[in-house]
Amino acid sequence: MAAAVVAALGVLAASAGGCGRSSPEPAPSTPPAPTSAPAAAPRLPGFVVLADVDPRILTDIRYAGAHNFVGRPIAGYREPLCLLTREAAEALRQVQDAALAGGHSLKVYDCYRPQPAADDFLAWAKRPGEQQMKGEFYPRVAKSALFDQGYIGTPTSHSRGSTLDLTLVDVPAPSQPPYAPGRPLVPCTAPVGQRFADNSIDMGTGFDCFDSLAHTDDPRVTDPARENRRLLRRLMTDAGFVNYDREWWHYRYRDEPYPDTYFDAPVARASVG
Structure with missing residues (x-):
């Protein structure tokens, strides 16, 4: 773009010199402001920030912080x-309407996940020494065995862009204590009240619990x-939406618009324009 602007200025200068003026106008004391480049096109076509569509839905994006199975952003x-x-x-806004009618709200843990994040998980899986979050x-x-058993892929x-992880919370939502890195870990399979104090209603395990107890219809899970x-x-x-039967929290929109496209733009507002 800078080269195009310079070339355009050169054309304008040549035209001014051929107008037959007896004396050129003095150069301005302040140079003109540089021309701004046009805004970059959105990298995730047709994507939105969920909060812009429905600000009532709560968020707890675990992979942007340290409280996840890797232990870092x-x-x-x-x-x-x-x-x-x-x-x-x-x-999902329709789901929220129905949930609120029953005294609950949705809370999302993860939505669009860029391909570099999946690559990060794969690289982590190949480093056996990094297991600081195993206990939870x-x-x-x-x-x-996490890949072989289908917990990571x-x-x-x-x-x-049409798959998400989520739960239900009561309305009004109970407070949730912030995660404190370095605190003693409690297994995600422990009873509610003992495992991490997520403000979710009791789903039998915590989120991202890599255990058969997290299978949606595991018979050991009772009322x-x-x-x-x-x-x-x-x-x-x-x-x-369609549930992944090994994870009670995982749902994919059946009529997803990009069934064969895997995006790599980062999770950021700038990625949706």
Whole structure:
């Protein structure tokens, strides 16, 4: 762009010299302001920030911070935002309407996940010494088995922009204590009240619990957690979402607009224009 501006100025100067003026006008004392380059096109076409579509939905974007199974912010998460395709976000607004009618609100943990984040997970999985969060997130599963058992995968449907991880909270939402790095870890399979004090209603395990107890229909899960999982699935299914049966929190919008495209733009407002 800078070269084009210089060339354009050169053309204008040549034209002025050929106008037959007897004496050129004095040069201005202040040079003109440089021409601004046009704004970059959005890198995630048709995506939105969920809060712009429905600010009532709560967010707790775990991969933008340290409270996750790796124990640090994940590559590609520049801001703690939920980005989704507009179609998925609009459908989620319908879910929120239904949830609120029953005295609950949605809370999202993860939405669009850029491909560099999936690559970060893959690289982490190949470093056996990095297991500082095992005691909470995969206390009964070997780290080397996380991919084979389907708890982590690449590519992931999250990178297509219509998949998200979420739960239900009561309305009004209870307070949630901030995560304190270095605190003693409690297994995500521990009973509610013992595991991390997430303000979610009881779902039987914590979020991102890599354990068969987190399978949506695991028979060991009893009421009220069993009914809470069924409630979330019913609300999401009615709006066109499909559950991944190994994770009670994981849903994909059935009519996703990019079923074969995996995006790599970072999680940031600038990525959606």
